[in-house]
């Protein structure tokens with residue numbers, strides 16, 4: 001058994017903890033910066049394959065007091081590296097220091113590296129670093145050092161279906177969180193009226209199909225001794241959970257034909273081309289007949305696309321959508337501090353989240369009819 005942390009952006013820690021509990025890790029709980037759980041390699045593999053809203057899964061190798069470089073060296077060296085690392089392990093070390101006496105990140109990194117190599121030399125005179133990679137992170141916060149191993153490799157938002165040239169794309173992890181935070185439930189219609197490269201409808205479709213987001217990508221810990229079998233089991237369990245019959249009416253629309261082309265390409269790459277439709281349609285005159293559902297979107301806002309004027313124009317478009325669709329709920333990620341004033345209505349819920357470094361809120365308006 002080991003201690004793991006599923007790191008998650010501010011605002012998504014509770015969702016990450018809930019996802020872990022859904023995997024049977026009943027003790028998982030939200031902490032600062034993510035969700036903590038204890039388990040073995042198979043649990044870490046399951047978390048990597050299945051979590052939709054976390055950034056990466058780290059194994060905590062140890063934590064100890066460190067206000068001097070000597071303490072950092074001795075504390076690191078005392079950890080069970082001989083059990084964890086094979087003889088040829090590659091050991092890249094990254095670091096961060098927050099409100100700590102040990103302020104130099106690069107010094108902390110090299111001291112931790114030296115301590116690990118010193119320990120491994122008790123087993124063999126040379127440490128060739130030619131084998132599997134075991135990325136170590138040293139995080140010094142106040143007077144405490146926490147040493148972790150990254151089990152994910154590429155961050156978990158990299159599901160493998162996205163081509164990285166969309167304008168202001170939304171991270172897949174945050175798109176999945178918007179779907180979780182909305183009133184939409186699989187089976188009901190969902191439309192992203194400003195869908196850009198299509199991340200929200202695609203993440204919703206994966207959720208509707210119960211398709212694990214990490215099924216078709218690799219994880220760095222797959223090459224660790226014994227871990228290949230954990231991933232084989234985690235993937236086979238996840239494949240058994242897929243339900244192909246639950247895609248009602250999930251769609252996106254946008255006025256940018258280049259973005260729509262990208263959205264369709266992402267749908268193909270995600271194996272969802274038959275299930276999710278994308279339309280060239282201005283949100284200003286969008287009207288969707290038939291059963292009610294949920295609008296979920298991240299309209300243009302803040303520093304990345306346009307300025308306040310464009311942001312406010314988009315919020316007014318959402319107002320129009322609400323007036324024309326009283327039976328639909330609306331969920332919008334937005335950084336505009338005056339969102340509710342411009343929209344002309346107080347949101348029913350508005351949890352705060354970060355989109356990168358930008359503080360936003362997820363405004364949800366329940367259906368009225």
Ligand SMILES: C[S@@+](CC[C@H](N)C(=O)[O-])C[C@H]1O[C@@H](n2cnc3c(N)ncnc32)[C@H](O)[C@@H]1O
Nearest residue numbers: 169170194195196197199254255256282283300
């Ligand atoms: C922040 S981006 C959305 C990014 C998207 N969530 C993604 O995953 O790539 C905002 C989108 O709103 C679209 N947009 C702006 N005004 C629009 C309008 N009147 N009708 C439809 N789409 C609009 C833009 O073309 C842009 O693609």
